[in-house]
Amino acid sequence: MDIVTSTGMFNGEEVAVLEEILNDYYTNPKTTYVLFDTVVDGITVGFVFFGKTPLTERCWDIYWIAVRGHCQGKGYGMELLKRAEQYILNHDGNAVIRIETSTRRQYDHARRLYERQGYREAGRIPAFYGCDDDLVIYYRGVGQESLNPGDEQ
Numbered sequence: 001m002d003i004v005t006s007t008g009m010f011n012g013e014e015v016a017v018l019e020e021i022l023n024d025y026y027t028n029p030k031t032t033y034v035l036f037d038t039v040v041d042g043i044t045v046g047f048v049f050f051g052k053t054p055l056t057e058r059c060w061d062i063y064w065i066a067v068r069g070h071c072q073g074k075g076y077g078m079e080l081l082k083r084a085e086q087y088i089l090n091h092d093g094n095a096v097i098r099i100e101t102s103t104r105r106q107y108d109h110a111r112r113l114y115e116r117q118g119y120r121e122a123g124r125i126p127a128f129y130g131c132d133d134d135l136v137i138y139y140r141g142v143g144q145e146s147l148n149p150g151d152e153q
Contacts, residue, residue: 010066038080077110
């Protein structure tokens with residue numbers, strides 16, 4: 001929770017949702033969520049939280065990627081995204097990965113990260129989160145292709 005609050009990107013409701021799903025992750029032995037973190041000099045600097053999408057054959061959702069505020073811009077987010085992608089590929093060679101995000105300015109860097117990694121915008125819902133805050137849905141099929149950015153999907 002400290003990592004999420006240190007980013008300054010998430011509002012109180014978002015933090016509460018994360019706390020709820022992390023509680024499920026740590027207490028429910030049947031959870032389908034997966035959590036990877038990155039530790040530097042004994043300090044957790046970031047995490048990615050993802051899982052198989054319920055009621056789908058091959059879709060996975062990346063729910064959260066967060067990197068401590070002072071550690072952003074050093075490649076930790078990309079590293080976490082790649083680790084999640086590799087895990088998904090290892091568990092489902094024909095997977096589709098979905099990421100939902102906001103159009104708020106503070107998410108510009110995250111959206112560029114997804115696009116550099118080969119994610120495509122599947123659609124958006126205007127004013128989903130607020131008056132000037134759309135929901136953007138990205139996807140990437142990993143199939144039999146490599147996970148290198150720029151690969152045609």
